Amino acid sequence: MAEARPFYRQLYVQVLVAIFFGALIGHFWPATGEALKPLGDAFIKLVKMIIAPVIFLTLVTGIAGMSELRSVGRVAGKAFVYFLFFSTLALIVGLVVANTVQPGAGMNVDPATLDTAGVSGYVEKAAHNSIVDFLMAIIPTTLISALTGESLLQVLLVSILFGIALSMVGEPAAPVRDLFERVGLVVFKLVGILMRAAPIGAFGAMAFTIGKYGIESLANLAGLVATFYLTSLIFVLVVLGAAARLAGFSILKLIRYLKAELLLVLGTSSSESALPSLMEKMERAGCAKSVVGLVVPTGYSFNLDGTNIYMTLAALFIAQACNVDLSLGDQIALLLIAMISSKGAAGVTGAGFITLAATLSIVPSVPVAGMALILGVDRFMSECRSLTNFIGNAVATVVVARWDNALDRDRLRLALDGSPPSGIAAAPIEQDID
Numbered sequence: 001m002a003e004a005r006p007f008y009r010q011l012y013v014q015v016l017v018a019i020f021f022g023a024l025i026g027h028f029w030p031a032t033g034e035a036l037k038p039l040g041d042a043f044i045k046l047v048k049m050i051i052a053p054v055i056f057l058t059l060v061t062g063i064a065g066m067s068e069l070r071s072v073g074r075v076a077g078k079a080f081v082y083f084l085f086f087s088t089l090a091l092i093v094g095l096v097v098a099n100t101v102q103p104g105a106g107m108n109v110d111p112a113t114l115d116t117a118g119v120s121g122y123v124e125k126a127a128h129n130s131i132v133d134f135l136m137a138i139i140p141t142t143l144i145s146a147l148t149g150e151s152l153l154q155v156l157l158v159s160i161l162f163g164i165a166l167s168m169v170g171e172p173a174a175p176v177r178d179l180f181e182r183v184g185l186v187v188f189k190l191v192g193i194l195m196r197a198a199p200i201g202a203f204g205a206m207a208f209t210i211g212k213y214g215i216e217s218l219a220n221l222a223g224l225v226a227t228f229y230l231t232s233l234i235f236v237l238v239v240l241g242a243a244a245r246l247a248g249f250s251i252l253k254l255i256r257y258l259k260a261e262l263l264l265v266l267g268t269s270s271s272e273s274a275l276p277s278l279m280e281k282m283e284r285a286g287c288a289k290s291v292v293g294l295v296v297p298t299g300y301s302f303n304l305d306g307t308n309i310y311m312t313l314a315a316l317f318i319a320q321a322c323n324v325d326l327s328l329g330d331q332i333a334l335l336l337i338a339m340i341s342s343k344g345a346a347g348v349t350g351a352g353f354i355t356l357a358a359t360l361s362i363v364p365s366v367p368v369a370g371m372a373l374i375l376g377v378d379r380f381m382s383e384c385r386s387l388t389n390f391i392g393n394a395v396a397t398v399v400v401a402r403w404d405n406a407l408d409r410d411r412l413r414l415a416l417d418g419s420p421p422s423g424i425a426a427a428p429i430e431q432d433i434d
Contacts, residue, residue, distance in 0.1 A: 011198060012260035018203035019267045026210025033211020039204020040268055046194050046201075047273045050187065052147045054276045055297045056159045057184040058283075062290030063163030064177045071290070071404075072164065079295045079400050083303040086243070086392065090235060090305040091335050094312030097231045099331075103223045103313075104320030104373075111322050111367040152297045159293070191276045198260075202267025209269065209380075224317050224374065228381050231309055232388045240305075240395045247402045248409065251395065253416040257281065258394055262387060271386040271393075275300065278394060286411030287401040295400050299393035306388025310381060311338045311356050318360070318370030330365055 026033030063072055138153045140146035146154035166173050241251040255262065258281065261274035275296065282292045315334055319326050326334070338359045360368045374381075401407035 010260075011195065012263050014199040015202045015260065015263040015267055018199035019206045019263065022203040022206030022267070023210050026207040026212075027214075030211035030214065033207035036204040036211075037208035040201050040206075040208060041204075043197055043201025043204070044268055044270055044273050046197065047276065048150070050191055050194060051152070051272065051275055052149075052155045053187050054191065054279060055152065055155045055293060056147060056162075057180055057187055058279055058289055059156070059159035059293030059297075060163040060166060061177060061180050061184060062288065062293045063160065064166040064173070064180075072160065072294070075291055075294055075400065075404050075406075076298075078403050079298060079396070080302070082396055082400055082403075083299065086239070086305060086396070087303060087308050088335075088339060089239060090308035091312050091338055093231060093235055093239070094309040095316065095331055095335060097227065097309075098313045098316035098320075101223075101227050102320055103227045104317040104322075107321040107373075108323060109321045109370070109373065111369040152300055156294075156297050188276075188280055191280065195277060198264050198267075198273075201273070202264060205268045224314075225380055228310060228313055229384050231313065232306055232384050235305060235309060236388060236391050240392060243399055244395055247395075247399045249398060249412060249416060251391075254394060254398070255391065257285070257416050257418075258391075262390065265386045265390050266383055269383045269386055271300065271390040274390060278390070281415075282394065282397045284411070285398070285415040286408030287397050288404075288406035291401045291404060291406045292397055295397045296393055299396050300389075303393055303396050304385075304389050305392035306385035307355060308338065309388065310385050311359060314356055314374055314381075315360060315366055318373060319366045321373055322367055322370050324365055324367070326365060334359070334366070 022033070022036070025036070137151060138157055140149065140151070140154040140158060143158060146158040149155075166177060236255075237251065244251040244254065258278070261277055261281070264274045265271050279292050279296050282296065283289055312335060315338070316326070316331075318324075338355075357368060357371060360366050360371065398407065398412065402409075
C-alpha cells in the first residue's frame with residue numbers, strides 16, 4: 001500500500017492555501033491583487049489548451065470500443081432526458097425561492113436612474129446568440145478546426161462522428177484505436193503536469209477578484225448573494241443528493257472525492273478549469289469511458305443547474321427591486337424562455353450573465369436595465385454557479401452510467417471511500433507536487 005503523502009503535498013490543500021492568501025492580498029493590497037490577474041488567466045488558458053484533446057481521445061476510443069453503435073444514441077438520449085429534467089427543476093427552484101424570500105422587495109428602484117453602460121456589452125452578446133446561431137455554430141469549418149477552436153460542442157460533434165466511423169471500419173482500424181488509447185495515456189499525464197500549476201492559478205484569480213470588486217461590494221446585495229448560495233446548497237444536497245441516493249452513492253462522498261477540483265473551480269470561477277480532471281476521475285470511479293466522454297462535455301453546455309437557478313432568481317430579484325408585479329402566467333413564460341435561451345448561450349464566456357440578458361430582452365415586463373443592479377456582485381455569484389454546475393455534471397455522469405448499466409459499482413464505492421482499486425493508477429492531479 002502506498003505511503004500517505006504529507007498534507008502540504010496534497011493538491012487540494014495547496015489550492016485552499018492559495019485561495020486564502022490570494023484573498024488576503026486582494027483585500028489589503030487591491031492594486032497588487034488586480035495585477036495578479038494574468039496568473040489566473042494563464043492557468044485557465046493552459047487547461048483549455050488540453051480540453052479538446054481530452055474530449056476527443058476519450059470519446060473516440062470509448063465509442064470505438066462499444067460493441068453496438070446503437071449504444072451511442074441510447075446514452076445520448078438518456079443524458080438529455082436527465083439534463084432536461086434537472087435543468088427545468090433548477091429553474092423552478094429559483095422561481096419558488098425568489099417568490100418565497102423576495103430578496104428584491106422594498107428596494108423601489110427606478111430603472112430610468114440606473115447606469116446601464118456596464119451591461120450593454122452583455123446585451124449585445126446575447127442578441128447574437130439565437131438558437132439558430134447556436135445550432136449553426138456546432139458545425140466546425142473543418143474537421144481539424146474543431147480541435148483548435150473554443151467550442152466544446154464542435155469537439156463533441158467531430159469526436160462522435162470520428163468514433164462512429166472508427167467503429168464501422170472495424171478490425172482494419174484497430175491500430176488507429178490502439179494509437180489513440182496510447183496517446184490518451186500521454187495526454188492525461190500532461191493533465192497531471194498542468195494541474196501542478198493549479199495553486200498559482202487559483203491564487204492569481206482570487207487576488208484579482210477580491211482586489212477589483214472588493215469584499216465590501218457584497219454588503220448592499222448580500223441578501224441576493226446569500227439567497228443564491230443557500231438555494232444552490234439546498235439544490236445540491238437535497239435534489240442532487242436524492243438523485244445520487246437513488247443511484248446508489250452518497251453526494252457528500254462524491255463532493256469529498258472531487259474536493260481538489262471543487263477548490264480549483266472556486267478559486268478560478270471557471271468549471272472548465274477542472275473539466276479534464278473531472279473526466280479522468282469519473283472514469284476512475286467506474287463510469288464507462290464512452291459515457292464519460294459523452295455526458296461530461298455535453299453537460300457543460302446543457303446541464304447548467306447553477307446557471308438556471310441564478311437566471312430565474314436574478315430575474316425575479318430585478319422585477320421585485322423595480323416594483324414589477326409578475327403574474328403566474330408571466331413567470332411561467334419567463335421559465336419557458338429561460339429554458340430555451342440557456343441553451344442558446346451555452347459555452348459562451350460569461351454565459352450566466354449573457355443568458356440572463358437574453359432572457360430579459362425577450363420578457364418585456366422585466367427591465368433589462370435592472371441587470372445593472374447585480375453587475376457588481378455577479379462575479380461572486382459566478383463562483384457558486386460554477387460549483388453547482390460542476391457537481392451537477394459529476395452526478396449526471398454517474399447516474400447516466402448507472403442507468404445504462406455502464407457503471408462498475410465496486411470501483412465507484414472504492415473511489416468514493418478513498419481506496420482506489422488495485423491496478424488503477426492514481427489520478428494525475430493527486431500526484432505528489434515536488
